[in-house]
Amino acid sequence: MKKRILSGMRPTGKLHLGHLVGALENWVDLQDEYQNFHLVADWHVLTTDFEHTGLIDGMTIEMVIDWIAAGIDPEISPIFIQSEVKEHAELFLIFSMLTTVARLERNPAVKEQAKSLGLEESISYGHLGYPVLQAADILLYQAHLVPVGEDQMPHIELCREIARKFNRIYGKTFRVPEGKLTRFPRLPGPDGKRMSKSLGNVILLSDPPDQIRKVVMTAVTDPEKIRRNDPGHPEICNVYHWHRKFNPGEVPQIEEDCKSGALGCVDCKKNCADKMAVFLAPIHEKRAALVKNLDYVRDVLTDGTKRARTEAQKTMEEVHKSMRVG
Ligand code: TRP
Numbered sequence: 458m459k460k461r462i463l464s465g466m467r468p469t470g471k472l473h474l475g476h477l478v479g480a481l482e483n484w485v486d487l488q489d490e491y492q493n494f495h496l497v498a499d500w501h502v503l504t505t506d507f508e509h510t511g512l513i514d515g516m517t518i519e520m521v522i523d524w525i526a527a528g529i530d531p532e533i534s535p536i537f538i539q540s541e542v543k544e545h546a547e548l549f550l551i552f553s554m555l556t557t558v559a560r561l562e563r564n565p566a567v568k569e570q571a572k573s574l575g576l577e578e579s580i581s582y583g584h585l586g587y588p589v590l591q592a593a594d595i596l597l598y599q600a601h602l603v604p605v606g607e608d609q610m611p612h613i614e615l616c617r618e619i620a621r622k623f624n625r626i627y628g629k630t631f632r633v634p635e636g637k638l639t640r641f642p643r644l645p646g647p648d649g650k651r652m653s654k655s656l657g658n659v660i661l662l663s664d665p666p667d668q669i670r671k672v673v674m675t676a677v678t679d680p681e682k683i684r685r686n687d688p689g690h691p692e693i694c695n696v697y698h699w700h701r702k703f704n705p706g707e708v709p710q711i712e713e714d715c716k717s718g719a720l721g722c723v724d725c726k727k728n729c730a731d732k733m734a735v736f737l738a739p740i741h742e743k744r745a746a747l748v749k750n751l752d753y754v755r756d757v758l759t760d761g762t763k764r765a766r767t768e769a770q771k772t773m774e775e776v777h778k779s780m781r782v783g
């Protein structure tokens with residue numbers, strides 16, 4: 458029996474290179490060795506925006522297209538929608554009884570998010586509790602592993618605490634999962650900040666070569682390399698970091714020529730944009746086919762949701778037995 462992985466993302470529409478490097482590639486690498494369930498966390502969207510719910514369906518489809526285009530095989534790894542497996546809500550309710558408000562208020566990831574959204578005083582009950590919903594997402598599938606970025610680790614810790622507490626009170630019911638940090642640290646945007654749609658510094662997986670070129674040309678490089686012949690410091694250059702990912706073969710030469718002043722930033726950027734476009738070409742090709750066949754994408758979700766629901770129902774039967782409730 459393969460070990461299980463539950464991985465999830467909020468449906469935020471088209472994905473960018475940060476998603477690819479920080480999460481998706483990792484999911485694809487793990488899909489043969491493990492049994493993967495891929496969750497579209499649409500209820501999680503409501504924590505930060507409960508008004509524009511009409512957008513969620515379209516965002517889901519765009520995101521799932523990128524998942525498949527990047528190499529997720531939905532035959533092997535079900536892709537499913539959280540809100541269509543109602544067991545998530547039931548288990549969330551139960552877990553919310555086992556979790557103290559003080560514990561949730563200590564969560565640094567939620568605190569930071571609330572602060573950056575200016576919600577410190579007015580955070581909703583559901584927003585504060587979203588790591589509990591996430592715990593339900595994970596434990597419903599008895600996952601061994603959860604691939605996450607560093608920022609999500611506090612949620613995994615809470616999830617483990619909830620599993621242990623439930624097991625202690627009602628008898629062993631849940632596997633205690635582990636977080637698996639993604640191999641590649643975050644990819645910088647052109648401005649050196651983390652790539653994020655809200656910062657407007659992204660390169661989308663679906664961006665055509667001319668758009669990629671446009672964004673890459675705006676990238677901040679070594680501020681001391683003003684003229685072409687000035688010696689550069691690649692380690693502090695965002696374009697150099699991109700080369701390491703998308704153009705590893707030329708990295709030693711680029712490093713040498715940047716440092717010596719033989720390579721100017723403009724040429725270096727053009728080269729980088731070209732290599733990114735080459736890297737993304739197979740994803741574009743798959744994407745184009747999927748966009749023309751949206752019925753297939755809908756079928757993937759219907760099928761994945763069915764398979765996920767079967768697993769979720771099994772777990773809930775165990776929960777009912779253990780608790781003697783429900
Ligand atoms: N909270 C995650 C995010 O904001 C998304 C998510 C929801 C998730 N449920 C999950 C991630 C379960 C991993 C496992 O990105």
